[in-house]
Amino acid sequence: MRLESLLSDLRYATRTLFKTPGFALGAIAILGLGIGANAAMFSVVNAVVLRPLAFPDSHRLVRIWHVPPPQLFPGVTRFSVSPANFLDWRASADVFERVSIYSDRQANLTGHGDPEAVAAGVVDVDFFHVLGAAPILGRTFLAGEDVPGHDGVVVLSESLWRSRFGADPAIVGQSIQVDGMARTVVGVVPRSTDELSRTIRMWEPLAWSPEEQAVRGNHNYGVIARLKPGVTVDRAQAELTAISLRLAQQYPADDAGWGALVVPLQEDVLRDTRAALFLLLGAVGFVMLIACANTANLLLARTTGRSKEVAVRAALGAGRGRMIQHLLCEATLLGAAGGLAGLLLARASLGGLVALAARELPRAGDIALDGQVLAFTVLVALATGMLAGLVPAWRATSRNLHDALKTGLSRTIGITGERGVRRVLIVSEVALAFVLLVGAGLLIHTLAMLHGVDPGINPRNVLTMTVAIPPEKYKTPADRQRFFDEAIRRIRALPAVEATSMIDSLPTQGGSMQPVAIPGEPPRAMSEQPEVLVRRVMPDYLRASGTRLLEGRDFGDADTADRPAVALVSESFARRFWPNQDPLDQELTLTLLSDTVRRVVGVVGDVKLTGLDTQPGAAVYIPLAQVPGVRLSLLVRAAVPPALLTRSIASAIHAVDPELPLADVMTMDEVLGDSIARQRFAMELLAAFAALALLLAAVGIYSVLSYTVRQRVQEIGVRMALGAPIASVLRMVVVEGMKPMMAGIIIGIVAAMALGGVMSALVYGITPHDGATFVSVALIIMVVGAVASLVPAYRATCVDPLVALRDE
Numbered sequence: 186m187r188l189e190s191l192l193s194d195l196r197y198a199t200r201t202l203f204k205t206p207g208f209a210l211g212a213i214a215i216l217g218l219g220i221g222a223n224a225a226m227f228s229v230v231n232a233v234v235l236r237p238l239a240f241p242d243s244h245r246l247v248r249i250w251h252v253p254p255p256q257l258f259p260g261v262t263r264f265s266v267s268p269a270n271f272l273d274w275r276a277s278a279d280v281f282e283r284v285s286i287y288s289d290r291q292a293n294l295t296g297h298g299d300p301e302a303v304a305a306g307v308v309d310v311d312f313f314h315v316l317g318a319a320p321i322l323g324r325t326f327l328a329g330e331d332v333p334g335h336d337g338v339v340v341l342s343e344s345l346w347r348s349r350f351g352a353d354p355a356i357v358g359q360s361i362q363v364d365g366m367a368r369t370v371v372g373v374v375p376r377s378t379d380e381l382s383r384t385i386r387m388w389e390p391l392a393w394s395p396e397e398q399a400v401r402g403n404h405n406y407g408v409i410a411r412l413k414p415g416v417t418v419d420r421a422q423a424e425l426t427a428i429s430l431r432l433a434q435q436y437p438a439d440d441a442g443w444g445a446l447v448v449p450l451q452e453d454v455l456r457d458t459r460a461a462l463f464l465l466l467g468a469v470g471f472v473m474l475i476a477c478a479n480t481a482n483l484l485l486a487r488t489t490g491r492s493k494e495v496a497v498r499a500a501l502g503a504g505r506g507r508m509i510q511h512l513l514c515e516a517t518l519l520g521a522a523g524g525l526a527g528l529l530l531a532r533a534s535l536g537g538l539v540a541l542a543a544r545e546l547p548r549a550g551d552i553a554l555d556g557q558v559l560a561f562t563v564l565v566a567l568a569t570g571m572l573a574g575l576v577p578a579w580r581a582t583s584r585n586l587h588d589a590l591k592t593g594l595s596r597t598i599g600i601t602g603e604r605g606v607r608r609v610l611i612v613s614e615v616a617l618a619f620v621l622l623v624g625a626g627l628l629i630h631t632l633a634m635l636h637g638v639d640p641g642i643n644p645r646n647v648l649t650m651t652v653a654i655p656p657e658k659y660k661t662p663a664d665r666q667r668f669f670d671e672a673i674r675r676i677r678a679l680p681a682v683e684a685t686s687m688i689d690s691l692p693t694q695g696g697s698m699q700p701v702a703i704p705g706e707p708p709r710a711m712s713e714q715p716e717v718l719v720r721r722v723m724p725d726y727l728r729a730s731g732t733r734l735l736e737g738r739d740f741g742d743a744d745t746a747d748r749p750a751v752a753l754v755s756e757s758f759a760r761r762f763w764p765n766q767d768p769l770d771q772e773l774t775l776t777l778l779s780d781t782v783r784r785v786v787g788v789v790g791d792v793k794l795t796g797l798d799t800q801p802g803a804a805v806y807i808p809l810a811q812v813p814g815v816r817l818s819l820l821v822r823a824a825v826p827p828a829l830l831t832r833s834i835a836s837a838i839h840a841v842d843p844e845l846p847l848a849d850v851m852t853m854d855e856v857l858g859d860s861i862a863r864q865r866f867a868m869e870l871l872a873a874f875a876a877l878a879l880l881l882a883a884v885g886i887y888s889v890l891s892y893t894v895r896q897r898v899q900e901i902g903v904r905m906a907l908g909a910p911i912a913s914v915l916r917m918v919v920v921e922g923m924k925p926m927m928a929g930i931i932i933g934i935v936a937a938m939a940l941g942g943v944m945s946a947l948v949y950g951i952t953p954h955d956g957a958t959f960v961s962v963a964l965i966i967m968v969v970g971a972v973a974s975l976v977p978a979y980r981a982t983c984v985d986p987l988v989a990l991r992d993e
Contacts, residue, residue: 216523219476221530254442323372364655520570615929641792643731737787
C-alpha cells in the first residue's frame with residue numbers, strides 16, 4: 186500500500202511539473218548548475234585523492250626522507266637521501282619487505298623519428314618489485330643489471346611505447362639509441378607506474394660505483410619502501426629514527442643531526458594538492474547549498490500558492506505524513522532531473538577541467554565520470570531535492586486547516602511566516618556566497634602580489650630551453666665545455682640576440698644546495714655547515730638573465746678550469762656571512778664539490794631561485810667551466826619577441842650536434858608563471874565557483890523580491906492611490922531586498938574570518954583576513970543585490986492602483 190501511494194504521488198508530481206514548465210525548468214537549471222559543479226569537482230578529488238594508488242596493497246607503500254638539522258634548514262622537514270645512508274637503512278631496517286632508491290635525469294632518444302628529450306627514471310633493481318608493478322610486455326630489471334658496464338638495458342613507460350614506438354609488441358629485445366648509446370628494451374610498464382612521477386617516460390638501472398656508494402653528504406635521491414604485512418608507519422618511523430641516531434654517532438661529520446621521516450606514499454604524492462582540492466570541494470559544496478536554498482525558495486512560493494489544495498486534501502482525510510510525502514516527491518523529481526542536467530554539464534566541462542589540472546595535479550589522466558562519481562551524483566541529487574523540499578513541505582502542512590480554507594488565493598501568498606523563511610534562506614545564500622568570494626578575492630590578491638614581486642631578474646624578451654648533452658658522447662669535461670662554448674658562439678652571432686648564457690637551474694625552479702665553509706671561521710663537520718643555493722653559470726649570465734651586478738665583475742671567458750677558482754655571491758649571502766665587511770676578495774669553500782677555496786669577485790642582487798612565493802636565499806654562482814655539467818638551461822635575451830628566434834636558435838645548436846633534442850622551450854615569463862601555477866589553478870576554480878554562487882544568490886534575491894511585490898500588490902496600490910511617489914515605492918522594494926542581504930554579509934564576514942586559516946597555505950603577501958578583500962567583496966555583493974532588486978522594484982512602480990484595489 187505504501188509503495189502504491191508513493192508511485193501515485195510520483196505520477197501526480199510528474200503531471201504537475203509538466204503543467205508548470207517555467208517553474209520546473211528554472212528549478213532544474215538551478216539544481217543542475219550546483220550538482221554539475223559538484224560532480225565535476227568530485228570526479229577530480231575521487232581520481233586524485235580518494236582512489237588508492239594503482240599498486241597491490243598500496244597502503245603498505247611509504248616514502249622515506251632525510252630530515253636535516255633544524256639549525257641548517259629552519260622549517261624544512263623533508264630532504265633527499267644520500268647513497269650510503271640508504272644502503273645502511275636497507276641493511277639495518279627490519280620493517281620493510283623491500284627498499285628502493287631512485288632519481289631522474291633527462292635522456293636523449295635518437296632513431297625511430299626525430300631526436301626527443303625524455304625524462305628517465307634511474308632506479309635500482311628492486312624499484313618495480315617495491316611498487317608491485319608488473320610489466321605489460323617483457324620484464325623489469327634483474328639482479329646484476331645495476332653493475333657499471335652491465336646496465337645497458339631500459340624499460341619503457343606505456344606512454345612512450347605508444348607515442349614513439351607505435352605500441353609495437355615486438356619492441357622487447359630491440360636496441361634503441363639513448364644518449365648515442367645502444368640500449369636494449371627489456372620491458373614496458375603500465376601507465377599506473379606514472380603515479381609516482383608524472384614526467385618519467387623511461388626507466389634505467391641505477392649503477393653505482395664503489396665510490397658513489399660511499400657518499401653520505403650529497404642528498405640527491407628519493408627512497409620508497411614496502412612495509413612488511415602488519416607493520417605500521419609509526420613502527421617503521423621508530424626504527425628509522427633509531428638507525429639515524431646510530432648513524433649520527435658513527436659518522437658525525439656527515440650525519441650528525443640528520444634524521445629520517447617515513448610517510449605513506451599516497452600522502453607524499455598528494456602533499457601539495459590535497460588541501461587545495463578539499464578546499465575546492467568545500468567551495469563547490471557551498472555552491473550546492475546555495476542552489477538548494479534557491480530551489481527551496483521556489484518550492485516554498487509554489488506550495489504557499491497551493492495551500493488551499495493542501496487544506497482540501499487534509500479535510501478529506503489525508504494525513505500529514507502522506508501530504509509531506511506528496512510534496513517531497515515533487516522536490517525529489519526536481520532533484521533527479523537536476524542531477525541528470527548536472528551530469529551532462531559535468532561531462533561537458535570535464536575536458537576543460539582535466540586540461541586545467543593536467544600540469545598541476547598528479548593522476549589527472551584518471552579523472553573521469555566513473556561509477557563512483559555517478560553514485561555520488563545520484564546521492565547528491567536526491568538528497569538535494571529532498572532537502573530543498575523539506576522546509577516548504579513542513580510549512581505547507583503546518584498551517585491551520587480552517588484558516589487555509591477560508592483564505593483566498595491572494596491572501597495565501599501573503600502569509601508572513603513564509604516571507605520570513607524565504608528571507609532566512611536568502612541570508613544563508615548571501616553568507617555562503619560571501620565566503621566563496623572572499624576566498625577567490627584572497628587568491629586574486631595573492632596572484633596580483635606575486636606578479637608584482639621582484640624576481641631579481643628581467644624576464645622581458647628572454648627565451649629559455651633545456652640542453653642536455655649525453656655524457657657517453659661527451660666523455661671529458663673539456664669535450665662538454667667545447668660543445669657549450671661553440672653553441673653559445675653560434676647563438677650570439679644570430680641577428681637580434683643581445684645576450685646569451687647557460688645555467689644549471691633556472692630562477693624559481695629550485696636546484697642544488699651545498700654546504701659552505703668560510704675560511705677563518707671555526708671548522709665544522711660537513712653535517713653542521715650551513716647550506717646555500719649553488720648555481721653554475723657561463724659568462725654573460727647576468728646580462729642574459731637581467732640579474733643586477735652590485736659590486737665587482739661578472740664571470741669572463743678567462744675563468745676556466747686552469748685559472749683561480751672564483752665565485753659570485755648574492756646580496757643575502759654577503760649580509761649573512763660578512764656583515765659590515767666588504768665581500769669582494771673574501772673566500773669560501775663549497776666543501777661537497779671540493780676543497781678548493783674560491784675568491785669572491787662580485788656581488789649580485791637577490792634572485793627568487795626557488796619560487797616567486799619564497800624568500801630569496803643566500804646564493805653562490807660559480808663558473809661552469811670550473812665545474813662542468815651535462816644538463817643546462819639556455820637563456821637568450823633578444824631585441825624582438827623571443828618566439829621569433831626559436832627556430833634559428835635550434836638550428837644553431839643542431840649545427841654543433843644534429844642529434845641533440847631541445848626540451849622545455851619557454852619564455853622566462855612562462856617560467857616565472859609556472860612557479861605560481863598552484864595558486865593560479867586554485868584561484869581559477871574558486872573564482873568560477875564564487876561567480877556561480879554570486880549568480881545564484883542574485884537569482885534568489887530577485888525571486889524573493891518578485892514574490893514580495895506580488896504579495897504586497899494591494900498595499901503598493903493603496904500607497905500609490907494615496908499619492909506615494911515612484912521613488913518612495915522603489916526605495917521600499919530595494920530596502921526590502923537589502924535587509925536580508927546585509928544580514929547575510931554580516932554572517933558571511935564572521936564565517937570567512939573563522940575559516941581564514943584554511944586559506945593560509947595558498948595566500949602570499951596578505952593575511953587570510955585581508956581587510957581590502959573583505960570590503961571589496963561586501964561592495965560587490967551590495968551592488969549585485971541592488972541590481973537584482975531593481976527589476977522587481979520597477980515592476981512595483983507599474984502597479985495600477987485601480988486594478989490592485991479591484992482585485993482586493
